[in-house]
Amino acid sequence: MNRYLIPLAVFALVVVVFAIGIAEAPRKDLVPSPLIGKEVPNFSLPSLTDPTQEVSSKQLLGHWYLFNVWGTWCVSCRMEHPELLQIARSGAVPIIGLDWKDSRAEALAFLKKEGDPYQRIAVDRKGNEAIRWGVYGAPETFVVNPEGIIVYKYIGPITPQAWVQNILPHLPAAQTASAGS
């Protein structure tokens, strides 16, 4: 009896280790952001629509917003665009864009053609700002509260399902109600 006990215990241990490993790393491409629970990086960037104006982290304090990193070169961003327009129409939460490593002319043409869901768009021509946000692929969307704290980060295109299941629960109830109606 005893001689089956040790291999059995070793096997059980291996099962536990693998179970933790599989549960902890459901998807290798989704790296959790250490910025969640922290203040947004301070930024002050030119606006896409009017380069003489700036979009800054200070202006955005005081209300909830989504910070959406996108670019016209990014196929997944085009995929989520209708959903962003839908969110903007619902008035659930303002969307601030970060136009990442993009051409201004192409970005403006794209928004003119497809519609503009953004309340404001900051421009990150060289990609320095995206690094400060820990961005590693577009689209990425941060949920920011009125104190300027990042409460959630969604990686990948926002689908209607992702909006309801992943993002909406992180917004306050009042916002949820207005979006649900």
Next chain:
Amino acid sequence: MRARLSARVLLPVLLLLAPAALAIAPTRMPTPQLEARYERLIHGFRCMQCQDESLADSPVSLAADMRRQIRHMLIAGDSDQQIRHFFVSRYGYFILFKPPFVARTAWLWLAPGVLLIIGAISAIMVIRRRTVLVKSDEEEPVEDTVRGKRS
């Protein structure tokens, strides 16, 4: 004579420089010290897009942006520690190829040692038992000793 000498000197030099042409990021830092630190740093960070490549080896544009960030920070006088902290605080420990020893990663570093000790103890136990078996071999059948109390 002179032509031969220059060929003798030039050829090894050119051969030594050849790999530089293949480098993804042939950059010039102001001093050799900074260049060495830059090289070490870009080999220690993971490219977040390709994940199994370092910043030094990755051709994607995000890696180029990160290398530029490291370059700027080095020239601005930041320490290696500060640069590592900059990236870890934004991307997490995942960006480091060599994870640091902290509470969350302790098991990662300690597990091999613990497993080694478990292995050593089991090995000693097995060897001892075998030694006992061999000694008692002459007195009674092996099977009885192994199975224990049969009689």
